Every structure is written in structure tokens, then in C-alpha cells.
Amino acid sequence: MTDIAMIEAAAQRLNGHARLTPLLNAPLLDRIAGRRIFVKAECLQWTGSFKFRGAWSALTALTPEARRRGVLAYSSGNHAQGVAYAAALLGAPAVIVMPTDAPAVKIANTRAYGAEVVLYDRVAENREALGQRLAMERGLTLIRPYDEPLVIAGQGTVGLEIADQAAAAGIGAADVVTCCGGGGLTSGIALALEARAPALRVRPAEPEGFDDTARSLASGTVERNAAAAGSICDAIVTPQPGQITFPILRRLCGPGLVVSDAEVLRAMGLAFSHLRIVIEPGGAVALAAALFRSDLPQTVICTASGGNVDPDIFRKALDLA
């Protein structure tokens, strides 16, 4: 199970390989929000999302023999790119199982990093089953996107950096709002902050209709989403919280936050205007919550967890900039 020692060990392996991303803020954005907002800009991470951290953490822990045989991942695109690039840097073959409706930029980039991409239908097929079959057939090691302790440890290094950067910025107590899909980033950050900055409380943010984590936290048991697709927030559309991640979230997180697609696009537009960063929809749910939800404290830190967005979606955000 992931603990602070495992996160610190991942931070050691990531040192000099992951980018220490900045914690950004802007006075004019704070004025719109009516509170202080700090944005952990993981869209500036290698491959454009925090997923590189978990991928590197997992791949550098493989035996040389397993690394030589290669790895497999299933992903809507950010975990795909993180695994593909980490594998390329480490000389390991990578097979990535991606949904047919993943953003074109994510599929193209995953291939550009040198991975073999296998497409599947998000509604009709089960990506876990497909991934496990391919892994078995080819002797590949499956790198799960969130229900994997080494991946959670890698994502938890975002939490170590937030703890340091919040202290440097003089932030005492705050809510830390995370973009939450399966819960790998959220649980990793929560574990890191429990050990390093317990006055920072984690709150998962999700899009309307895909608020499985918020409902699961409210009921105390794992709840599923009714739909499997249909959100602009492709990066964080998962059927339900993870088996490993949910117990961590239940122990450490405050109530979940839910935002609309329109609020997500508006948050992307405001990040364009005031922070000059590119955030994808799934990476903007936390900023949308920080901007537009009222049940938050005067100081909020949020993750901008990814920036891999097709131009056509970004144009809609510019209409609201």
C-alpha cells in the first residue's frame, strides 16, 4: 500500500526527470473568484499532465527483464502519453489501449512517443479485460492508471511539491481541490499532505453526471456512474472510484465538488486570460470548482492536471475568456 515513504522514494526516482511545476496565481483571477486561488500547473509537466509522474514511478521499479519485455496501459490519453514517453526514455516497448473517442491530439502524441496504439470502443468494450488479455499474450507488464500503489506514489509527488510551495507562499490552511477520475492523483496528494501539510484538506472535483467519487464519499460506499461517456472531461471519466484509491479518499478527503461543462469551459478561458496556461476540460474541473463553488474557504489550491486539448474544444473556451 502506498504510504509517505513510498511517495518519498518515488520523488527520489523522479528527481531530475519530472518537472517541478509552478504554483501560479493572478490577482485579477482572485478578484473574479472572490477568494485566493493557487493553481498547480501540471499541464506544464512532461507529456502535458501529471501522469508522467506515476508512469515513471512504476516503470523505474520494474526488473530489467520486465522492462525489456515491455509495458501495457489502457487510457483515454494522458496516462497513455505518460507511459509511452517514460517507456521511450527507458528503452521499454509500450502498447497503449485507447478509446476510439479519445482526443485526436492524445492518440497522435502517444504514437509520436513511439508506442503501439490499440483502439477500442469505450461503451461496447471493457478496457480492463482487453488490456489484461493483451498483456498476457505478449508478456507485457500492465501499468494500471490509478489502482496501482507505485502509480499513486508517483502522483503523490505532486502533493509533496504543493506542501513545499504552499509553505513558501505563506499559505496556512486551505482546501486543495483535485481533478478526480479514478482517484490516483487525489489519493496520492491526500497521502502526501496528510504527512507533510495536514492543514491542507483535499476535495475531489468532478463533472456533472460523472460524480461517482462525490456520491461515493457522501454514501460511504462505492457508487457507479450511469453513463460511460458523454462528458467533455474525457481525462477523468471513469466508471467508479478505484478499489485501492477509494479507501484512501474516504479516510482523508472532504466532500466532493461537482461542476458543469459550461463552468469547465469558462475556467479554461479564464486560465487562458489570467494564467496564460492551456488546460484541458478534465484538467480544469478543479479550477472551475475553485472559481464557482461557494462551500470553499478563502484560500484554495487546485490542480490544473492536464493540458492536452484539441483546438476545437479550446475555441469554445475562448468564447468565454
Place this chain on the structure above:
Amino acid sequence: MTDIAMIEAAAQRLNGHARLTPLLNAPLLDRIAGRRIFVKAECLQWTGSFKFRGAWSALTALTPEARRRGVLAYSSGNHAQGVAYAAALLGAPAVIVMPTDAPAVKIANTRAYGAEVVLYDRVAENREALGQRLAMERGLTLIRPYDEPLVIAGQGTVGLEIADQAAAAGIGAADVVTCCGGGGLTSGIALALEARAPALRVRPAEPEGFDDTARSLASGTVERNAAAAGSICDAIVTPQPGQITFPILRRLCGPGLVVSDAEVLRAMGLAFSHLRIVIEPGGAVALAAALFRSDLPQTVICTASGGNVDPDIFRKALDLA
């Protein structure tokens, strides 16, 4: 005159007030360019450009009495915002003279930082004369955008950071391509690198039709532009190199580089896709040169010097992303 000691003193005053901006790169961008490109992301600086550095450097050197009376600046928008925000933080009144054709976002933000904005016609009126008259009438201290040693010293802190970050990235020799208007940023960086990293050579980049610095460097004497307006690169359209800056450029810089508006928009689109940062046209000329000019070495560092761009212009860049 600005020297390395003055730049280091500015760095002391800026410490904890300016943001240490990241030096970004991306493997897929390098593949497009056919060389290694590192981008100093000053679009992530306070107020969205490096101009905050020079403004803070100049304003913190004022006497308490001068600061109380206030400051005046003329600017197409980035120096305006830098001075307006620095003045607001320091409790000094600010009057900003801006051209009527400045991007709406820059005028709006300058006002939002609390400054009084006075508009003028870029072609028909002389902003220097207007600025000096207003300064005289109201007892304001004029903060020149580039021909001012304290401002050059502030912009030179970008060069100190580039020297440190290049060393940390293992970069030995490289060209450092800068977005060049009046030459404040370019001369400041050149002075800092002369002292700290002499293997890094500065090359100013400009848009076609406004390549006064490139022509002046080639002829050895100050050359003017034929037109006063008409480029999408509003931030760096100046009539000629500065009186203080040009001798520094002539002594320290390699040949200038010139790019087309189409190349600038394409560079903005590639920065969107691969670096996930928002760059304005005038802040993208250096990246455009790094991507598309052939007379550059295998490793290039370039400034992304500003990110204040209206959505309508950014849409054109997305068409080329």
C-alpha cells in the same frame, strides 16, 4: 549605465516578488524544429510578461516622495500592466499612456490593476512627447519602457535565470533568441549572459517590416522602420532601437532574425499544443525564429516574453496548431 552589479541588485529587489519562470521544452516540439528548443516562459510572469521585472526594478529605486507622487508610463500594453501592477503593490499612483489600437485585454487589465489609462493615436501622435508633458504637469516620474538603466537591469534578471537554468539543463553553447522591440529585454539578457554564461550568444528576433534592430545591427548604425503600425506583434513594434540599448546590442549580439506573421501564429499554435502555454504574437517571434530559421545552432534558448493576447488572434493560431 546598466552593468552586472546593477542587474544583481535588481535581482535582490525582485527576489520574492517576481516569479522564477520555468525553462520549458518538449520532445515533440524539438522533432518539428530539428533542433533542441528551450523556452523561457515569461508569459507566466506576473501581469503576463517580463515587463513586471523592469517596472519593479525602477519603482523600488524611487525615493519615497517620488513614489508618493506617482509614475507615468507609455506602452502598448505589457509595460503598462507591469508598471500598473508594481505601482499598485507599492501604493504609488500610476498614469499609463496607451495606443488606441492596443489589444482590448491589455487596456482592460491595466485599468483593473488600478491605473489611469490615457489613450493616444499610434500613427498621428508622439507618445514620448505626450508622456513627458503629462509627467511634467502632474509631477509624475516617467518610467521609460526600455531606454532606462534600471528597467534594463530588471529585464536582465531574465538572463541571470537563463544562465542558471541552462547550466542545470546541461546546456553548454547555445544561441539565446529574444523577442526584441526597443531592446530592453535583449540588452539586459545580453549583459547578464556576458558576465554569467558567455557561451550563450544573444540573437534578437523581430517581425517582418519591423526589423529595425536586425538592420541596425547589420549596418552598425540606428535604422528606423518605415511603418509605425500594422504588425500583429503589437508588443514589439517600436520605431527604432533605443539610444541606451543599441550600443549594448551592437557590442554583444549576433545577427538579428526576422519572421513572418504566419510563422508567429504557427509558433503560438505549436506552443499551445506542445508546451501548453499561451504566448502573444510579440512574445512568439523568438520561438518562431527558433522553429523556422536555419542559421541557428543545434540548441536554442528563446524567450516567450508575453502572453497577453486577445482570443480572436489566438483563434488564428489554433488554426495552425
